[in-house]
Amino acid sequence: MKEKPIKILFQYREAFASDNEPLEAIKGNEVDIMINVEIHYPSLSRRPPYTASPSAIEALESHIDELVKLGVLRKLGHNEEVEVTMPVIITWNNDKSRMVGDFRSLNTYTIP
Numbered sequence: 001m002k003e004k005p006i007k008i009l010f011q012y013r014e015a016f017a018s019d020n021e022p023l024e025a026i027k028g029n030e031v032d033i034m035i036n037v038e039i040h041y042p043s044l045s046r047r048p049p050y051t052a053s054p055s056a057i058e059a060l061e062s063h064i065d066e067l068v069k070l071g072v073l074r075k076l077g078h079n080e081e082v083e084v085t086m087p088v089i090i091t092w093n094n095d096k097s098r099m100v101g102d103f104r105s106l107n108t109y110t111i112p
Helices: 003-011 054-069
Strands: 088-093 096-101
Touching: 054 088, 054 096
Parallel strands: none
Antiparallel strands: 088 096
C-alpha cells in the first residue's frame, strides 16, 4: 500500500522539495496573506519559550540553523526587538524531530 504513493512521489520528484533545493519547489505558487495591522497585538503575542528537554533544545537549534542557512530566518542582534514572537515545540516521530510553531494568536489577525 505504501509503495504506490512513494512511487508516485519519486515519479514527480521535481514537484517536491529536495535537500539541495528545499524551498525552490514552491516558487511560482506564492500566496499573499493579509494581516489586520489596525488591531494592536496583545501582550500575549510576546510569549516566553515553552520549556524543553535538552534533546529538544538541540533539535530546535539544528532546525533553526538550517532555516538560517536557507535564508528563511535570520538571527537577531542583541539590541533588536520584534513585535511578535511565537513559541515552537519539537515533536518526535521515529527518532526524527520536527519543529512546530504555535501561530494561534497570530491567526486571529489574519484576514480571510
